[in-house]
Amino acid sequence: MPEHGGNLDLAVARFGGSAQDWIDLSTGINRQPYPVGELPPACWSALPSKSALDALHVAARKAYGTEAPIVATHGAQAAIQLLPQLCPAGKARILGPTYGEYAAVFSAAGLQVTETSDLDALAGADLAVVVNPNNPDGRRHHPDRLLALLPRVGRLVVDESFVDPVPGLSLASQAGRPGLLIIRSFGKFFGLAGMRLGFVIGEEADIAKLAAMVGPWPVSGAAIEIGARALSDRAWAQATSARLSRDSLRLDAQVAPLGWSLIGGTPLFRLYETGDERAAQDRLARGKIWSRIFVNHAGWLRLGLPGDEGEWARLSAALGKF
Amino acid sequence: MPEHGGNLDLAVARFGGSAQDWIDLSTGINRQPYPVGELPPACWSALPSKSALDALHVAARKAYGTEAPIVATHGAQAAIQLLPQLCPAGKARILGPTYGEYAAVFSAAGLQVTETSDLDALAGADLAVVVNPNNPDGRRHHPDRLLALLPRVGRLVVDESFVDPVPGLSLASQAGRPGLLIIRSFGKFFGLAGMRLGFVIGEEADIAKLAAMVGPWPVSGAAIEIGARALSDRAWAQATSARLSRDSLRLDAQVAPLGWSLIGGTPLFRLYETGDERAAQDRLARGKIWSRIFVNHAGWLRLGLPGDEGEWARLSAALGKF
Secondary structure: OOOOOOOHHHHHHHHOOOHHHOEEOOOOOOOOOOOOOOOOOHHHHOOOOHHHHHHHHHHHHHHHOOOOOEEEEOOHHHHHHHHHHHOOOOEEEEEOOOOOHHHHHHHHOOOEEEEEOOHHHHOOOOEEEEEOOOOOOOOOOOHHHHHHHHHHOOEEEEEOOOOOOOHHHOOHHHEOEOOEEEEEEOOOOOOOHHHOOEEEEEOHHHHHHHHHHHOOOOOOHHHHHHHHHHHOOHHHHHHHHHHHHHHHHHHHHHHHHHOOEEEEEEOOEEEEEOOOHHHHHHHHHHOOEEOEEOOOOOOEEEEEOOOOHHHHHHHHHHHHOO | OOOOOOOHHHHHHHHOOOHHHOEEOOOOOOOOOOOOOOOOOHHHHOOOOHHHHHHHHHHHHHHHOOOOOEEEEOOHHHHHHHHHHHOOOOEEEEEOOOOOHHHHHHHHOOOEEEEEOOHHHHOOOOEEEEEOOOOOOOOOOOHHHHHHHHHHOOEEEEEOOOOOOOHHHOOHHHEOEOOEEEEEEOOOOOOOHHHOOEEEEEOHHHHHHHHHHHOOOOOOHHHHHHHHHHHOOHHHHHHHHHHHHHHHHHHHHHHHHHOOEEEEEEOOEEEEEOOOHHHHHHHHHHOOEEOEEOOOOOOEEEEEOOOOHHHHHHHHHHHHOO
């Protein structure tokens, strides 16, 4: 199973404390989450109704700017797990380096998997994957370039898990075109990763197949309630996008004196070349701040953004110890 | 897609009101749910950790009386959706009549599906399914009879979604035997169907395959927190089992004057022969009580148990109108 950010178990095992002591910047999850608020008891007790799920789909379509068929999944990861069933045999090509679960899930399902760093080399794949903007390096692809690739592959999966604060990059308005599948994550931008909610947007036949695979109750009552509420709150989304953009530059400025250089990033996370990623991670960990390093990429360290001023102060103190 | 209980959309469309106006007795979900209580904010904001998921598995194993490998799923339904991938081609035989999703999911996956009412006729199947106790008729199979069947099928799925209040029927202590897969539902007995939590217990190789299919975050942070708490609360489980057993007899007594006869049931629901299921459902619906009828079984009406005394009073008033 691939490594992941968000694995505080590892931080605790190596550096002590309990999970609550840590500021987890090892992911790209917004640390100022959408307020959960009051939940009606029926969210917990009743089977989620079809009408409530439909309302969630309507809210998601509106937020994402699409009228194409959509299906809610138990997190974006759950959508990834289903992809091999849409395309049970054949050549998968993944634009890398990127989120490790694509290669892991596809290989486990018996697909022939190639990773390439060249977008054009995806042509000819039965199943091509582009994460846009990319995790962990923030690499971006203009929607027109992806649309040009679309007819040259069987299916093009565009994972837009980190696109919310840079919506101009999204291909959601083009969803419905043959072969195009867009994956959206709810939990990263809205800071509610534990809730497990994601979406796939695509052409009718594929979305119908995915809907049959996830069954009648694909997401929890709480995910439906909170998801519909949050996705309809465009004022919160705009304010959050603006804050994340400012704060990502603040983070870059804060680490610059250490000689870390920005490789790339999104408003939700930054990837730095640190020269010595283990030393960098260890120093942050002594201040109980967890970060992400990558086995095959010496020097790289990925850092999410602190949430409130208390977290920024702890980061500043930890960085000061260098 | 098969019909289901819990479809209040249909009740509202046919008889009016809003979902909150209705008492939904169309399912076998306990209407006195386990108290959700306070949830730590990290349940929502953080990716569920491996250690928390492990703790949930430990609590479930203890509650179910097994030491066999186990995997949490996003509801028992999510487990059913995965079964065809364990057994991608072959003959599936289902002991019926029963929960409609087995036949629907297996057929959609291309399995050859037969339904039989004779337990011995399951022999020879690559994938055999027995719901014990059965939904909707409460039919029960002694664990020894199921163990005798086990070597005569490829895999035997025993769906124990309604076994919690009759734990003597459970085969969980035998899980780990080759070919045996046990599905448990959390939401029905604990009254938290909207939370989406279920489990599969079985031999190591199968559970490892299922764990790979569900991925690293199979259930929500709230499901892990509440699930672990509820499954460890054996006093609540014992009191609830006792109450459900009493209340199921109370329900039988309440409908007896109408001439409805008990076909069978469990402490969570009852199946009655009403003579005219549409008339029976309509009368209950006029009191905003929703029930379940079955297209292929004239006369049958399934009824869950009311929760508090207010609900019993409304049921009594609705029944009085006959």
